[in-house]
Amino acid sequence: MLVVASCALIGALIVMPRASATSVASGRATQATTCDSVYGCNTTPPTTAQATCSLDKTSASPGSTIKATISGAPASSEVSVKFDGDTVKTGTTDANGAGSISFTVPTSASAGSHTVVLFGAGFSCDATAGAGFTVLGGSLSRTGTDVAKYVAVALVLLVVGLQLVMLARRRRAAGRRRAPAYTTP
Secondary structure, X not given: OHHXXXXXXXXXXXXXXXXXXXXXXXXXXXXXXXXXXXXXXXXXXXXXXXXXXXEOOOEEOOOOEEEEEEEOOOOOOEEEXXXXXXXXXXXXXXXXXXXXXXXXXXXXXXXXXXXEEEEEOOEEEEOOOOOOEEEOXXXXXXXXXXXXXXXXXHHHHHHHHHHHHHHHHHHHHHHHHHOOOOOOO
């Protein structure tokens, strides 16, 4: 019985095709090499899309809408936009592997340089070509004073002054009507 099992194991190893896989360093795609006695060896590396992408603006304020455009991606594939590593929007390419996705700059984004990457199955693209996307700072420094309260006080004083002028004119007009007419002898 042991002899039969050993022969079956040796026979399976001889007849069975051999396969080996090698990995390329530094995060590149894994290349598989498959060899057998009937079909030979297949050393074709896996295909990866060479996508190109861009943004319609290189800087914006938090909350602004940005349009990202991609081409050269796999046809009808899902594309996601990452802003500083967080996915902010997902879309789909057309039959030619092109598309555009509008996304909003996160309101929590601080002023300065940030990364925007479009990615999907088999491709990744830096939308700023390494330059970074600049989030503009908040409002300008506050100088001067709040004039709203001074304008309100001025309007109140103006209305009161107009009322006093109207009252004085009415009294003067009423006094002329009541005064006796002087006659000369």
